[in-house]
Amino acid sequence: MDTTYDKLVPAPTPDTQPYWDGLKEHRLRLQRCADCGKVRHYPRPMCDACWSMNTDWVDAxxxxxxxxxxxxxxxxxxxxxxxxxxxxxxxxxxxxxxxxxxxxxxxxxxxxxxxxxxxxxxxxxxxxxxxxxxxx
Amino acid sequence: MPLREAGAVTGVGETKYLRGTDRTALSFQLEASLNAIRDAGLKPSDIDGLIPYGHGAVAEDFITNFGIKDLRFSATTPMGGASAVASIQCALAVIDAGICNHVLLSLGRTGYSGGRIGARVQQMPQFKLIGEFEMPSGAIAPAQLYAPMARRHMELYGTKSTQLAEIAVTTRQHAMLQSNATMQRPMTIEDHQASRMISDPLRLLDCSLESDGGAAVVISAVDRCRDLRKPPVMVMGVAEGHPDSPSAITQRPDLTTLGLAKAAPKAFAMAGVTHDDIDVAEIYDCFTYIVMCQLEDLGFCKKGEGGAFVENGALGLNGRLPVNTHGGLLSQAHMAGMNHIVELTRQLRGEAEAQVPDAEIGLVTGYGDMGDGSIAIMRRD
Incomplete structure (x- = not known):
């Protein structure tokens, strides 16, 4: 692991943090609408199919x-x-x-x-x- | 269709286009704006609406420098390279609403001497998603983000790099006829093929320039446009279109279709013209591939046939559709497409340096922000 990392790094938000936490655990987690079940990426606050703001995360x-x-x-x-x-x-x-x-x-x-x-x-x-x- | 011919381009202006300057973007923007206003035969204080290109001068700069006493409207159209043409629609809307008589669209930038594109995009709010999810993997600049669209087109339709080269070569030929184009060296298809790879399949000569300078356009109400200094160029049809997954190309259902595909049918319907009526087209050319893709999305050929469409000098002054007669972003200067509006206006006035004979009707497009599109169809009066 490089201690002088000089590349661009992400600035996670509460909407996206679980994605990055998943990668640290070597899991690819995707956001899923907790109401209609549509998987979406990149992570964001609202489901574009049913406009629900209830989300959960699934392992890809x-x-x-x-x-x-x-x-x-x-x-x-x-x-x-x-x-x-x-x-x-x-x-x-x-x-x-x-x-x-x-x-x-x-x-x-x-x-x-x-x-x-x-x-x-x-x-x-x-x-x-x-x-x-x-x-x- | 209330916006059809609600207004006209009455003034256009540019600065000298440069690759290297110690001037500010604001001074370029004001100089170009003044040139456009004088071209129309107006005074700066006659301007009552402002739509400056984003990330540059703001309304306050113009009020202060131009001494505008009663500015009635200001806005930006945040669509990257689609902004300039999209702001024509915005201008017509506020003119048609009776808010403004003369709206100034303007741009000034130090794209060569100031921040370059790889650094600039990291600051743009519309690149926020890309900034979090793609830049950390090394997908940073437009060349890298757009290259997978071109690659997908090549894999699906057999499009070749030499066909993209045709666009670069023809555009350079047009630049060489201009007194205000920064690239004047002849280019061959072989030169294009020998140019270094930037992000495969896009080579250096598929990429537009980084430039210093300014460009501006005045849009005037139809009842004010015919007693000015130059003949008006009437705006017949105008529209903007936003692609699916507008800020992340990676997630777009069809990588080979741009927002322009939604806008173009609306603009043609508003204008009441067909593709055969178009005498000249100024097509946003941040990359050669984007020109080819827009020709398809405009409906000049079917999806997948753009490569064949552009072959054999088809986009030249004597070709089937003269395109980017000023040299475009590829070879004149990168003025985010404001220079494309300037050139279409000159073509339809009959005062272009590389004039398409008897050009009566033409179109101009914008493209930006990962796929936003805009289009205006105009005619000489």
């Missing part, structure tokens, strides 16, 4: 398939200079939402729409664990 299966991607070759923030190039995946989760995270152990030539992946967890500071996608 941790699997998914690639919807799209980009391979970044330019550091828009100095913290990522040493990581270039890196693959950012947009992944369809079976729960019906998507997750955007970096790829680990997936070659550029393997990338295709529909490629199965699984969620991994990378602790980067004491407070912050980020999701990543790994090859199945």
């Amino acid at each position: 299966a941790g699997t998914g398939t690639v919807h799209s991607w980009t391979i970044t070759h330019y550091a828009f923030h100095p913290g990522w200079k040493g990581d270039l190039p890196y693959i950012l995946l947009t992944v369809d989760l079976p729960e019906g939402v998507r997750l955007n995270a970096q790829a680990r152990g997936i070659s550029e030539s393997a990338l295709r729409v529909g490629l199965p992946v699984k969620v991994g967890f990378e602790p980067v500071t004491e407070e912050l664990t980020l999701p990543v996608f790994e090859a199945v």
